[in-house]
Structure formats: C-alpha cells, structure tokens
Amino acid sequence: MPKITGAVEIDRDRCKGCDLCVVACPCSVLALETHDVNNRGYHYAADVNPEACIGCAACATVCPDGCITVYRVVEK
Amino acid sequence: MTPEQIKKPENVVAQRPALLNDNTMHYCPGCSHGVVHKLVAEVIEEMGAEHIAIGVAPVGCAVMAYNYIDVDWIEAAHGRAPAVATAVKRLNPSRLVFTYQGDGDLAAIGTAETIHAANRGENIAIIFINNGIYGMTGGQMAPTTLEGMVTATTPYGRRVDLNGHHLNISPLLAQLEGTCYVTRQSVHTAAAVRKAKKAIRQAFENSMKGLGTSVVEIVSTCSSGWKLTPAKANDWMVEHMFEAYPVGDIKNTTTQKS
Ligand SMILES: Cc1ncc(C[n+]2csc(CCOP(=O)(O)OP(=O)(O)O)c2C)c(N)n1
Ligand code: SF4
Ligand code: SF4
Ligand code: SF4
Numbered sequence: 008m009p010k011i012t013g014a015v016e017i018d019r020d021r022c023k024g025c026d027l028c029v030v031a032c033p034c035s036v037l038a039l040e041t042h043d044v045n046n047r048g049y050h051y052a053a054d055v056n057p058e059a060c061i062g063c064a065a066c067a068t069v070c071p072d073g074c075i076t077v078y079r080v081v082e083k
Numbered sequence: 084m085t086p087e088q089i090k091k092p093e094n095v096v097a098q099r100p101a102l103l104n105d106n107t108m109h110y111c112p113g114c115s116h117g118v119v120h121k122l123v124a125e126v127i128e129e130m131g132a133e134h135i136a137i138g139v140a141p142v143g144c145a146v147m148a149y150n151y152i153d154v155d156w157i158e159a160a161h162g163r164a165p166a167v168a169t170a171v172k173r174l175n176p177s178r179l180v181f182t183y184q185g186d187g188d189l190a191a192i193g194t195a196e197t198i199h200a201a202n203r204g205e206n207i208a209i210i211f212i213n214n215g216i217y218g219m220t221g222g223q224m225a226p227t228t229l230e231g232m233v234t235a236t237t238p239y240g241r242r243v244d245l246n247g248h249h250l251n252i253s254p255l256l257a258q259l260e261g262t263c264y265v266t267r268q269s270v271h272t273a274a275a276v277r278k279a280k281k282a283i284r285q286a287f288e289n290s291m292k293g294l295g296t297s298v299v300e301i302v303s304t305c306s307s308g309w310k311l312t313p314a315k316a317n318d319w320m321v322e323h324m325f326e327a328y329p330v331g332d333i334k335n336t337t338t339q340k341s
Contacts, residue, residue: 013096014087014090021107025314026113026313027317054086060086067098068097068276070121071117071121072107073103073117075097075098076095076099077096078090079094080089
C-alpha cells in the first residue's frame with residue numbers, strides 16, 4: 008500500500024494563535040505554544056507531533072491568516 | 084521520510100495564495116474575514132484574473148481589504164458598494180467586478196443599494212459576510228442579529244417586540260429577477276471552505292458571462308463581538324446561526340450547478 012506522508016511549515020510571526028488549525032487537524036499534529044510567543048505576542052501554532060501528519064491540508068484550509076504551507080508525498 | 088525531506092517545493096499541496104500579500108491582516112485571531120480573503124485571492128489567481136479584477140471594499144472590518152489582496156480596489160461609502168460596482172462594471176464590462184460587504188454594510192445602511200443593484204441584475208458578484216453583528220464599531224446589534232442574541236446594544240438579548248426580527252436578506256434577493264445565483268456558505272471546516280470557494284468561483288464566472296447579479300453569503304463568526312474564542316464562535320455559529328441562516332444554494336438559474 009502506498010504510504011502518504013505529510014509535513015507542515017508554519018509562518019510563526021504571521022500566526023495569531025487562533026487555534027483553528029489545531030481543532031481542524033484530524034491527526035493531532037498541531038498545538039499552540041504554551042510559553043513561547045511570536046513577535047506580536049501570540050502563542051503561535053507548532054507541529055508538536057510531526058510524524059503523524061498525512062498532508063491533508065485541513066489546517067491550511069481553515070487558517071484565516073494563510074500561515075501554513077503543507078507538503079505531501081506518496082511513498083510507493 | 085523525515086519532515087525535512089518532505090519539505091520541498093515540488094511537494095507543496097497548500098500554501099498562501101500569491102495574491103494575498105505579506106501584510107499581516109488586521110483582523111482579530113480566527114476572524115472569518117481572513118479565510119474569505121484567502122478564497123477571493125485563490126479564485127482570482129486560478130481564473131488568471133489578477134489584471135482585470137476590481138474589488139469594491141465596504142465600511143466595516145474589511146474596509147482595508149485593499150491592503151491584503153493585490154488587485155485593484157475602490158473603497159465605497161458605507162453600504163454603497165453595489166452602486167459603485169454598478170458604475171465600474173457598466174463602464175468596464177470586460178472587468179471582473181465584485182463587492183465585499185459585511186451585514187451592517189449590506190443589510191442595514193446599504194439595503195437600498197443592495198436591493199436595487201440586484202433588481203437591475205447588474206453583472207457583479209457580491210460577497211456578503213454575515214456575522215450577525217457590527218464588528219468594527221464594537222459589536223452592536225445589526226439587522227441580522229438573532230433574536231435573544233446579546234450585543235453591545237442589546238445587553239439583555241435582541242427583543243422582537245423592541246428590535247424586530249433578524250433580517251434574512253439572501254432569500255429576499257433571490258426573489259428578484261435580476262439575481263442569477265444566490266447561495267449561502269460558511270468557512271468553519273475544511274470541507275465548508277472548499278464549498279465556499281466553489282461558490283465564489285461560480286459567482287465570479289457568472290459576472291464575466293453577464294448572467295446577472297450573484298450573491299455569496301458567508302455565514303461568519305465575529306469572535307471579538309460575540310466574546311467567544313474562535314473555536315467556540317464556530318460552534319456557536321453552527322448551533323445558532325445555521326438555524327436562522329441555513330447553508331446551501333438558495334437560487335441558481337445558471338446551467339452550472341454546484
Ligand atoms: C455613514 C456611516 N455610518 C456609520 C458608520 C459607522 N460604522 C462603521 S463600520 C459599521 C458597521 C460594520 O458592520 P458590518 O458591515 O457588519 O461589518 P463587520 O465590521 O462586522 O465586518 C458602522 C455602523 C460609518 N463609518 N459611516
Ligand atoms: S496537513 Fe492535515 S494532518 Fe498535517 S498538520 Fe495539517 S491538518 Fe494535520
Ligand atoms: S489557524 Fe493559522 S493563525 Fe490560527 S493558530 Fe493556526 S496557524 Fe496560527
Ligand atoms: S471585530 Fe469581528 S469581524 Fe472585525 S476583525 Fe474582529 S472578529 Fe473579525
């Protein structure tokens with residue numbers, strides 16, 4: 008069976024920590040930082056569980072600020 | 084494969100559209116305006132309409148849309164976007180002309196312009212962000228505010244005997260001969276966002292084909308005005324707004340079905 012693997016890159020300083028990507032991710036890849044903040048003081052989103060990403064792009068689709076780039080590869 | 088091996092340009096499946104520029108949008112965290120801006124940028128890009136698109140921005144939180152989507156824009160007086168768009172499209176029929184308006188703009192101060200532009204069947208697309216409140220000015224009641232909904236000017240909830248009923252304007256516009264496509268969408272899940280994008284695409288195409296006025300209402304959240312987190316605002320919207328404003332096509336006289 009081909010294996011689908013994904014990865015995300017989040018524009019940290021564009022992120023407003025709204026949490027919508029975290030809620031949208033079906034694989035619990037994302038979480039808001041609990042301590043660190045970005046240049047405007049938001050607890051930004053990060054891929055805390057990157058191996059679980061399937062590259063479905065749900066996070067990027069719901070992100071109101073266009074912060075997320077999603078990559079996907081299909082390994083045969 | 085490690086995430087670093089996957090992160091190559093050829094593997095990109097989603098990213099910010101190029102037309103949505105580097106400026107950080109002033110919207111509150113989680114605001115539906117951001118998602119819809121992204122969709123408008125994506126659709127214009129996919130249609131290759133960067134150089135023919137002219138947006139008409141409202142008064143409301145989206146007043147500075149021109150700072151974010153890199154196409155030509157005109158800023159209209161409060162509620163007058165459909166009147167301005169009428170002139171722009173009549174003088175430049177080859178352009179893709181759309182308005183982008185909130186519910187206070189479109190369904191309160193601009194009701195007359197909205198209804199008459201739609202009734203004349205102007206070949207414009209109207210993107211209508213219905214968050215049930217005046218966002219920009221601090222969360223006052225709008226005509227679209229739900230019965231019982233708490234706002235800055237209805238601290239005990241909207242009362243029908245005092246404030247009247249919520250105004251459900253899209254079905255009214257659908258009754259007019261001039262509209263060819265009236266649809267209601269939302270952007271709270273990835274699936275909903277994809278459907279909303281299709282609707283915006285169809286509205287823009289209708290405008291270019293000269294089929295009449297298209298209206299895409301997006302049932303939206305205003306987490307600041309509603310005093311909820313963005314995720315809770317989405318839940319509240321599903322629970323309460325969708326009952327008054329059910330999503331789906333209201334009218335489609337074109338052959339293209341969504
Ligand atoms: C002629 C005029 N009247 C009133 C105002 C004040 N005003 C600014 S924005 C706004 C309402 C905006 O609400 P809405 O259209 O729902 O957009 P949102 O901010 O929620 O996106 C009002 C009444 C104004 N700027 N100009
Ligand atoms: S692409 Fe899908 S699986 Fe990966 S982080 Fe985004 S929502 Fe989660
Ligand atoms: S949806 Fe976008 S802005 Fe919101 S937390 Fe995620 S990356 Fe940040
Ligand atoms: S006040 Fe409401 S509509 Fe305006 S930017 Fe904030 S959340 Fe969005």
